[in-house]
Amino acid sequence: MSAQRDYAALVQQGLKLDLTRGKPSSRQLDLSNDMLKLPASYTCADGADGRNYGNLQGLAKLRELFGPLLQVPAEQLVVGGNSSLAMMHDTIVHALLTKAPGAERRWVEQDVTFLCPVPGYDRHFTICERFGIKMVPVPMGADGPDMDVVERLVAEDASVKGIWSVPKYSNPSGATYSDEVVRRLASMPTAAPDFRIFWDNAYAVHHLTDTPDQLADLLAQCEQYGNADRTFVFGSTSKVTMAGSGVSFFGSSPANVEWFLANTAKQSIGPDKINQLRHVEFLRDADGVAAHMRRHAELIWPKFETVDRLLTKELGDLATWSSPRGGYFISLEVPHAREVVAKAKAAGIAVTPAGATHPYGDDAADRTIRLAPTYPDLEELEQAIRGLITCVRVVSDAHDSF
Secondary structure, three states, X not given: OHHHHHHHHHXXXXXXXXXXXXXXXXXXXXXXXXXXXXXXXXXXXXXXXXXXXXOOOOOHHHHHHHHHHHOOOHHHEEEEOOOHHHHHHHHHHHHHHOOOOOOOOOHHHOOOEEEEEEOOOHHHHHHHHHOOOEEEEEEEEOOEEOHHHHHHHHHHOOOEEEEEEOOOOOOOOOOOOOHHHHHHXXXXXXXXXXXXXXXXXOOOOOEOOOOOOOOOOHHHHXXXXXXXXXXXXXXXXXXXXXXXXXXXXXXXXXXXXXXXXXXXXOOOOOOOHHHHHHHHHHHOOHHHHHHHHHHHHHHHHHHHHHHHHHHHHHHOOOOEEOOOOEOOOEEEEOOOHHHHHXXXXXXXXXXXXXXXXXXXXXXXXXXXXXEOOOOOXXXXXXXXXXXXXXXXXXXXXXXXXX
16 A cells, blocks of 8 residues: 555646656767867868768778777768668668668568567667558567577568667667677678678767777678678667767778768768768767766766666566666566556656567567656656656556556
8 A cells, every 4th residue: 555655646746747758968968069169170081161062972081099999990881861770761761762782682572570679769669660661579688689599580571671789789679789799790690691780889989987898890790601792780879979969970891881871872962071070080080089978977976876776676576677788678577567657657757668678569468667766856857766666666566456
């Protein structure tokens, strides 16, 4: 009965708290305010005027800076606009409408299936849904997707053209793919000659501790095993600098980059090189990126610690959750997740819908809730997590009473 009283009191507070999306806080965005004074010069390193058309691949200096961070040779990296999601979306469109290297036909002329490690990133699934691409969930573990399942499916079904991956500090579990998982992805036989790994390395530099996870170089291993064209690498500075004004990256084999740029040339004469110059001047080099990301971590890590502390104290007997060393999310596993989220909504606490971490919004186990601790300030975050804990307890009590 105490949980019910606590929940009634929670509703009476009339809260308006948001744990839905992994957005940087205003204090994080303030870290990059000096970018607004840049660039000091519009002239690129090659002498070109950055205000003009041209250079579809993006500035060499920026590719040289982020190539090693994304594990892509600079000459095989493309710099785009502010959204890596847009690059992923466009890459799917390109594969649907033009034959990718190694493909026998365009994807639009075939049945197309994607493997989706779960829990995973809902916006990946939305792209597939938009284009009618069938999605097959694959269990996600502490070291990456269940490779026995992945290897079986890609070997037996030529319609399996791709797999989504957030390989480092995965969304939402925070897991990093092990060396063995990366090796098996690079080397596995596939029935489709044009099978692609969509390697969304969104959190490559988003460490929360002084002992960052290490991720094996998938692109290099694919080349080593004779599958050079297998991987599309994506990244961005959306959560590094300014979320709405960052730059995005596409990296792959030389053949894939040529194919991507040929298609992109139908859309654009060139990217925003002023913004690229701004990033080069502000971040400078790898040490500059690392120092900047440490400042992010100083703001974010206390929030992750707060969530872990409260969950450990209050829900140790009712739930499990991830304790990531980087990234932006925590995966909370509770019974009757949909009911918990509905209770939270009624109490003014917005949480990502239960099921969003699975294709078609269907979490058959009804257990996963994605938590995004970064945006609220510490006081609001603690209030939201305490409220969510009350919702978990009241739902648990209701089912125990049956």
